Structure formats: C-alpha cells, structure tokens
Amino acid sequence: MAQSNKILQALGIPYSAVLSVILGLLLISLPIGVFIVFDSDIGGDINYEFPVSHLELFEGTDFYQSPTDVSIGDAFVALWTFYAVLFTIAILGPKHNFLESLYPIISRGKVDSANYMLEITKWFSILVFASAIVTLVQEGFGIQTTPPPTDNDLVQFFYVSLAPLIEELGFRLLLIGIPLFMMYSQLRSLKFFAKSLWNPSHLGIADSKKAILLIGFVGVLFGFAHIAFEGSWGEGKFIQASIAGIILGWAYLRYGFLASLLIHWSINYFIFAYANFVSQINSIPIENAFSHSLMSSLELLLLVSGGISLLMLLANRFLPKRDSKLEV
16 A cells, blocks of 8 residues: 555656646746737738627628627637636635645645646646547548638637637536436526536536436537538547547536636647747748647647546556655
8 A cells, every 4th residue: 555655656746747837838828829819910811800790600690790899809808818717716726726736646646626727737638648549540540630621810719719618508518517407406496506507516416327428428419510510620520529528528527617618728729829829930831830849849748748647547546545645
C-alpha cells in the first residue's frame, strides 16, 4: 500500500505541472481571441463591424440581412464575457480554488472533484488524446477527417466561439439533463429542476446504468450531427465527435454544465485562437498554421497531459490507497 501511494505521488507531480501549464495557456488564449477579432485582418474584406444578421447562420429566417446595430464584435464581446465569468468561477470553486486542489495531488496523489478547472483541464487533455488516437487509427485505414469549408476566417472563429454554448444547451442540457431529471428526480419543483439541469449530481444518482446509456446514445447523436448536414465535416469526424460527445456527457453528469461547456469551449476557442494567432504572426493560411511548430508543441503538451491524466485515473481507481500523507 505504501508503494502504491508513492506511485500516485510520483504521477501527481507531473500531472499537476502539465494541468497548471494548460490552465496558463487557456488564460492566455482569452486576450489572443480579442486580438484576433478586433486587431487582426483575418476577416479579409469584413471586420468586427460586420452585422450579425448577415451571417449565413440566420439564412432562411426573417432575421437574415435585416437592419441591426448588433455586429460580430458585439456578439463576440458578450460571448467572451460570459465565458470569462464561467472561467473565473471554475478556477475558484466549487470547494477549493485551483491551486488549493493541487496540494493533495502533489502530496499523496489524491484526485478529487474539489475544483472545476482541474477537471476541465484534465478532461480537455483526455479528449484531445482520444481524438488523436482515433485520427491515427482512421488514417491507417485511409479515412480522412475533412473539415467543413469556410469562406471567412473571422466568421469561422465567431462560429467556433458560439458553437459550444449552442451545442451544450442542446445536447447536454436538453437531451441529457431533462431526461435525467425525469428518470431520477424525486422532487418536481422548478427550483430543483433548474439546479438539476445545472448539475445533475443534485439528483443523487445511485444506479447510473440508465444515465450512462443515455450519455452514449446522445454522444452518437452528437457525432452524427457533425456529419449529417450539407457543409459539415467529412465522415471521418463521426467517431471522433461521438467520443467527444460521450466525454462531454460524462463531464456534465459528474461535474455539471459549467464543466462540459468549458471543456467544449477549450476544444473550439483555445485551438482556433492559437491557430489564427500563428496565421497572423507568420502571414500564412490558417490551414498551414495547424502544422506550425507552436501548434505541434501545444498538441504534444495536450497529448502528454492526456496520457498522464489517464494514468492518474487508472491509478486512483485500481491502486490501494491509505490516508497518511507522504512527504513532499
């Protein structure tokens, strides 16, 4: 048992280090996104003053190309502020702040759910790790993950900033949160309904078999939604997006809407913020930016973090532990 605690502690130190670095990079991505929208020329012939009503997102609706004073810049600031507030909440809670939550990990390799951001950075890196494995296997069989076509990088960056909120509301809150409430809730008050949607842990789910089946089903729907429509990803995205949907669903079940939303935001905003930044600094197309050394270094860091995070999960699950602390 003492040996297993030493193994947990040995894993806990690099685990804490890589997650701390990822948190720092996530923080830096926030101002980088502001630079991209307001001070770069990724939009070509349009900029942040482009009216929201002219986006193809609203094509076919009465709002499309209607007169409005709301621009992409205005909508982005609202989204950015919303994510920044949630980001701050995640760093500070729910029980301990991020730094306080690292102490038991470093001292005795004990991982708990005392901090949202710790779980967000962990599952973000695991999701990237899983996606890389899927891509590697699929490419071995000649299956390519073709991204959807885009006419404008500024509009694309706005969409990837908006998508996490829309998709998490639909696939997690509505398709998982409401059914979970109907299956497990013993109360029918509106207040408890809202609390349960925000964090299903309030439901006190003891037998999670039905919940896990629901998460798997919605995860597959999430994968299908990424390839089903005109202008979507290629078929190679299905498995990758399905696994992402299952991980996001699990994060929602365990840690709530805040965690699943910010993990999804990290996958979209974080990656595209750095890719567009590299594109602007080096005056290269964003397609080429993804193969730049900086992006490769970020990917390697996330892969290492994902691997260590998986080892920590397995070690905490299967290795016997004792309560006494090891010396640091």
